[in-house]
Amino acid sequence: MTGTSTARRHPRGALALAAALAITGAAACGQQQAGGPAVSSTSGSTPGDGVTPTPGTGTAPSSAGGSLTVTVDDGSGGTSTWTLTCAPDGTAGGDHPDAAAACAALTAVQQPFAPVPKDRVCTQVYGGPQRATVTGTWGGGEVSATFERTDGCQIARWDRVAPLLQPGAPAGAGSSPGPT
Structure with a gap:
């Protein structure tokens, strides 16, 4: 009877360990998504996706500001295109429906x-068919980036700059795709 009792403890112990590891992994993933480095919208990053470093610095300068063209495909055939200018002094312009919020969201995110x-591990959660492309300049570097909602990392990246891609949406986790 003690052999049966021991046999029952191992599966429960293994199950408890697996559950603890899953919770720990999800928590670590959530911390990365909420405050970690920005992520790309494609499963494999390409040299042209993101900001081209400023010569001699290795990274884009910290002074935010630039001129961007944003094109959002809502996934059902509707496409919107806006221009956005953000001056380092906080002045926002262009025909973006909420330029001030878009500039504020971009300056709040380091990259x-x-x-x-x-090698980033992302949760396999589908957030919708929306896709956006952003081109132009930001922080003195050239921008050519694509945003999608195809997994947890992509959704978190979209959400961090949601006011840029979805005028009226709040920046941060939990933004829903909604109409653009």
């Missing part, structure tokens, strides 16, 4: 267009 590391 809003950086690609996802190829």
Whole structure:
């Protein structure tokens, strides 16, 4: 009877350990998505996705500001295109429906267009068919970035700059795709 009792403890112990590891992994993933480095919208990053470093610095300068063209495909055939200018002094312009919020969201993120590391593990959660492309300049570097909602990392990246891609949406986790 003690053998049966021991046999029952191992599966429960293994199950408890697996559950604890899953919770720990999800918590670590959530911390990365909420405050970690920005991620790319494609599963494999490409050299042209993100901000081209300024010569001699290795990274884009910290002074935010630039001129961007944003094209959002809502996934059902509707496409919207806006221009956005953000001056380092906080002045926002262009025909973006909520330019001030879009500029504020971009300046709040250290590297809003950086690609996802190829070895990043992301939750396999589908957030919708929306897709956006952003081109232009930001922080003195060239921008060519794509945003999608194809997994947890991509959704978190979209949500961090949601006011840029979805005028009226709040920046941060939990933004829903809604109409653009």
